[in-house]
Amino acid sequence: MSSVEQRLQTLEDESALQKRITAYLVAVDELSSVDAVLASFTEDAVFDMTGIDYGRFEGEAQLRQFFEGVFDTMSHHAHYASNFHIDKLGDDTAACRTHVMGMGRSKDGGDVLFYLQYFLEYRRTGEGWKITSFRGKPLMPLS
Amino acid sequence: MSSVEQRLQTLEDESALQKRITAYLVAVDELSSVDAVLASFTEDAVFDMTGIDYGRFEGEAQLRQFFEGVFDTMSHHAHYASNFHIDKLGDDTAACRTHVMGMGRSKDGGDVLFYLQYFLEYRRTGEGWKITSFRGKPLMPLS
Amino acid sequence: MSSVEQRLQTLEDESALQKRITAYLVAVDELSSVDAVLASFTEDAVFDMTGIDYGRFEGEAQLRQFFEGVFDTMSHHAHYASNFHIDKLGDDTAACRTHVMGMGRSKDGGDVLFYLQYFLEYRRTGEGWKITSFRGKPLMPLS
Numbered sequence: 001m002s003s004v005e006q007r008l009q010t011l012e013d014e015s016a017l018q019k020r021i022t023a024y025l026v027a028v029d030e031l032s033s034v035d036a037v038l039a040s041f042t043e044d045a046v047f048d049m050t051g052i053d054y055g056r057f058e059g060e061a062q063l064r065q066f067f068e069g070v071f072d073t074m075s076h077h078a079h080y081a082s083n084f085h086i087d088k089l090g091d092d093t094a095a096c097r098t099h100v101m102g103m104g105r106s107k108d109g110g111d112v113l114f115y116l117q118y119f120l121e122y123r124r125t126g127e128g129w130k131i132t133s134f135r136g137k138p139l140m141p142l143s
Numbered sequence: 144m145s146s147v148e149q150r151l152q153t154l155e156d157e158s159a160l161q162k163r164i165t166a167y168l169v170a171v172d173e174l175s176s177v178d179a180v181l182a183s184f185t186e187d188a189v190f191d192m193t194g195i196d197y198g199r200f201e202g203e204a205q206l207r208q209f210f211e212g213v214f215d216t217m218s219h220h221a222h223y224a225s226n227f228h229i230d231k232l233g234d235d236t237a238a239c240r241t242h243v244m245g246m247g248r249s250k251d252g253g254d255v256l257f258y259l260q261y262f263l264e265y266r267r268t269g270e271g272w273k274i275t276s277f278r279g280k281p282l283m284p285l286s
Numbered sequence: 287m288s289s290v291e292q293r294l295q296t297l298e299d300e301s302a303l304q305k306r307i308t309a310y311l312v313a314v315d316e317l318s319s320v321d322a323v324l325a326s327f328t329e330d331a332v333f334d335m336t337g338i339d340y341g342r343f344e345g346e347a348q349l350r351q352f353f354e355g356v357f358d359t360m361s362h363h364a365h366y367a368s369n370f371h372i373d374k375l376g377d378d379t380a381a382c383r384t385h386v387m388g389m390g391r392s393k394d395g396g397d398v399l400f401y402l403q404y405f406l407e408y409r410r411t412g413e414g415w416k417i418t419s420f421r422g423k424p425l426m427p428l429s
Contacts, residue, residue: 007294008150014301015157022226026240029260029282078258078282080225080242082366083308097312099366101244101387103258103283115364115389117315139315139364140389151293158300165369169383172403172425221401221425223368223385244387246401246426 010089016129017096017122018084024131025100029077034067041131042123048135052114052142076105092124099139115140153232159272160239160265161227167274168243172220177210184274185266191278195257195285219248235267242282258283296375302415303382303408304370310417311386315363320353327417328409334421338400338428362391378410385425401426 002010020040027036038060041047047063048056057066083099102114114136121133145153163183170179181203184190190206191199200209222245231238245257257279264276288296306326313322324346327333333349334342343352365388374381388400400422407419 004147004290004294007298008147008154011154011294011297011301012150015154019228022228025226025242026228029242076283078242078244080223080244080366082225082368083311085305085308085312099311099315099364101364101366105284140362141391147290151290151297154297155293158297162371165371168369168385169371172385219426221385221387223366223387225368248427 013089013094013129014086017086017089017094018098020122020129020131021081021084021096021098021118021120025079025081028067028070029079031071031074031077034064034071037067038063039127041134042125045131046133046135048133051135051137052116054136073106074104075107078103094122094124094129096120096122100136114138114142156232156237156272157229160229160232160237161241163265163272163274164224164227164239164241164261164263168222168224171210171213172222174214174217174220177207177214180210181206182270184277185268188274189276189278191276194278194280195259197279216249217247218250221246237265237272239263239265243279257281257285299375299380299415300372303372303375303380306408306415306417307367307370307382307384307404307406311365311367314353314356315365317357317360317363320350320357323353324349325413327420328411331417332419332421334419337421337423338402340422359392360390361393364389380408380415382406382408386422400424400428 024037024040027033041063043060045063046058050056057063079100079102081098081100085097086094087097088095098118100116100118102116104112115138116136117139119135119137120131122129123132167180167183170176184206186203188206189201193199200206222243224241224243226242228240229237230240241261243259243261245259247255258281259279260282262278262280263274265272266275310323310326313319327349329346331349332344336342343349365386367384367386369385371383372380373383384404386402386404388402390398401424402422403425405421405423406417408415409418
């Protein structure tokens with residue numbers, strides 16, 4: 001049996017990993033602060049949405065440009081996460097998955113709807129767990 | 144580093160805050176006991192659904208009347224919560240948010256579907272954390 | 287007040303119960319390994335989907351046959367769980383509920399969509415909490 005300290009740390013780490021992706025989704029759906037979105041990523045993070053034809057971005061400058069474009073384009077966002085699953089929890093790295101149903105409306109009136117699973121890699125930093133790799137895979141066909 | 148007692152208390156409080164909104168949604172979707180719904184609120188709670196044109200209700204008597212009307216009207220309910228997010232956790236008060244996709248069918252055959260975020264304020268009571276303020280904000284346009 | 291050991295155990299058990307249904311849904315949506323699906327059930331488990339006309343299956347052989355058929359038939363799956371709720375947590379048994387929005391596409395192009403609540407019974411085993419009874423109840427009318 002692990003020590004009390006180890007067991008508490010595991011519970012706190014698992015909670016923090018899920019809170020990180022939740023904070024990302026809350027910020028993405030607020031559509032008000034790109035900085036709040038970027039706070040969930042390491043500076044060298046890779047954001048790969050080639051699975052739904054949204055491109056691949058690497059490093060804070062590219063992610064900022066991508067999300068600034070998204071925030072300029074969209075008037076509404078709603079992302080519903082589910083099934084948060086921890087594949088690996090190490091001392092300073094982790095790998096997780098979560099289902100997400102993501103929808104949005106653009107300012108020109110177009111609607112999007114995706115049924116995805118995100119594959120997430122994390123690194124423990126001085127500011128807590130941050131996402132180093134974010135990849136979206138469609139669960140249902142893109143319609 | 145906080146003490147073991149403080150860390151356990153935080154984990155338990157965070158879990159209890161989420162369980163409270165879950166219990167509310169389970170009771171709302173059962174459509175069988177208004178008392179079970181009201182058990183999630185303090186007696187002075189405010190329930191504000193003006194964001195989706197359902198009105199604003201204050202205090203147990205008004206909330207009871209509102210939910211009795213809902214239970215009389217609806218034949219089916221399904222509310223899917225996601226992205227539970229804690230904005231503030233104090234000793235005896237807390238503020239949280241959660242995404243909810245809410246749908247229902249009325250006894251006369253009408254369907255409703257909302258994509259919302261709930262803004263929740265809680266107070267710690269002798270019966271655990273209860274909701275003192277409940278406000279719904281649409282994430283997607285009302286169709 | 288419970289001891290530190292008891293409080294940690296409760297937090298870990300609650301987390302493990304939710305992780306079990308999450309692991310099941312992740313495996314069901316991967317559509318790649320029936321063994322991974324069956325790992326969430328005891329050998330004597332009952333899987334009852336009569337509520338949505340999918341039949342009732344008892345014991346590992348019947349469950350295997352059912353899921354092999356599902357995996358042969360479906361090309362895509364996406365199940366979104368929500369509102370995980372613990373009705374009872376005993377020393378070695380537990381009863382929980384979770385909302386699930388389940389969708390899929392079959393290889394012949396047909397789409398299914400269900401709004402359900404799963405009623406789950408668990409038993410603690412040498413391999414952790416496993417599901418002994420799984421029953422689906424529709425929240426919205428089957429369309």
